[in-house]
Amino acid sequence: MRLVKAILLRLLFGAFSLFFISFVTFVAGEFAPGDPATIIAGEKASLETVQQIRHNLGLDQPWPGRYARYVSNAVHGDFGVSYYGTHEPVKDILARTVPMTVKLATQAMVLAAAFGIIFGTIAAVYQRRFADRTILTLSTLGVTTPNFVLGPILVYIFCLKMDVLPLTWSTTLVAPEFYYFLLPVVILSSRPAALITRLTRASMIDTLDQEFIRTATAKGVPRRRLLFKHALRNAILPVITTIGTSFGFLLTGSFVIERYFLMPGLGSAVIEGIQQINMPVVQAGVLVTGAMFIFLNLAVDILQPILDPRIRESQV
């Protein structure tokens, strides 16, 4: 019963977040420069045509009506049309660009989680010794070094000096896709990897200090089994939360990486949208990224009380 209540509470909060993010993007659209009807109709259109388009878009209704229409359109996957070029539906732009961004972020997340959990555990096991100090120093650097400082360094070494990896994305791939993704993914994952390393280390040290570990040691549980089966399984729970929040960072971090490596992802589309004052693209990009972030955090939040009975008891 408590579990159900905890999950319901979280669903409610997720719904609230979705409402909030959709409302904010709607308001941003209202304030944005340019009148959609005029832009879509073109400069030479007559006043009647503009009026007709305005009516068709529902722009002559009061704002609650416009907001309701905006949400229902978005739910049906209709984000309007781009103001520029061939007035391509924003839906198609998203379909073209979102997969690349999600691919980048997911690969970086997997890499960061694997790296962080492995090295965090090593640091905790060899606490205060050389391995621990090295890992800790590197992870401090990893947390504070911005992506676009680490980027040039790695690009200089691997693309210009050693010439083993391609410098930027190109429309005609001459090497397997993997080579093009390698550097962006590594750079993108550096910060979450460092965060997860530190968190795993702290959580693991906490867990290793607890009595059930001492009991297990006293009972003669083999060291390896003790570490992985008993300690890590408990220590990893807080790490899962960070994976959820880090994913949001990766989605926006991917904006920078895409620009750096000229990859045609969602980030590139949104930035181009801002530079052209092409609001539907910007709105849709922010809405979709925000929604992904909310759903992922919701999934993590719901998973947590299921995985960890202690949270189930304490938080309701």
Add this chain to the structure above:
Amino acid sequence: MKKLLAFTKKDPLFVLGATFLVLLVIFATFGPNIRNAMIHPAGNSNFYAVYDPVSGPHEVVGGKYLLGTDEQGRDVISRIAAGARISLTVGFIVEIIALVVGVTIGVLGVFAPKWLSMILMRFTDGMFAFPDILLAVLIIGTIPPTKLANVPLGKLMPVIIALSITAWPSIARLVKGQVATLKDREFVIGAKASGASTFYLVTRHILPQLTGILLAISMIDIAGTILAESTLSFLGIGVQAPEPSWGSMINSAREGMGSYPVALVWPCLILSLTVFSLNFVGDGLRAMFDPKSK
């Protein structure tokens, strides 16, 4: 002097960071004008070292122009100094706004009538639904750059507005938590019993307790703001040309990376050092004011 030495030994990173920041402020304040006086060509009164070319592109490092010139032949060190000015200005203004709004909302979250505090805190929670700079990107998209051209700091305004709106929620949340615990401490209850008004309680008893931790958090927040400003400028939607920002300098150096990679070094180096220093100072301050955090 002896005290300073002892302190340096105890927290060398703090002293190192603080020293760097003091030098950076001096560099940002006087650097552009000093460089301008140094390399000003005779008879050209319209020349300003930050915007105007002094020689051919990519003059070598260590030559006449210390750090060389950029792809348009402009003096790199002048532009780094002017970029420092911009980063520090944006960081400082944004932090002041975020502190005022964050502290007000955090305090109201505890002391306001239930319905108001409920709305304010749910609104604060909602702000966390946006990852990182996504909200800043959205806000910049809604501000037409031409509209703010004539206000003071006009070219920086869109960035300042966007980053201020994204910076306050974390402060509000922190203040709310701290105030909620302080509210029930004996000295506050005592003051209340002797007839102090809520306003007096907050301004004289509760907020002074928070200055230390807020100062520490501010340093770390300013680092985040400077980084965000550079990120936006790197993406081409932050501080607009010809104003030099470290972020836009990194971007233009990236474009010419194949032939002239040295150009990347300076903006990256000073940006990293600034961010590291602010974090060191913030951590040091936090350790000073909150012994439990160590």
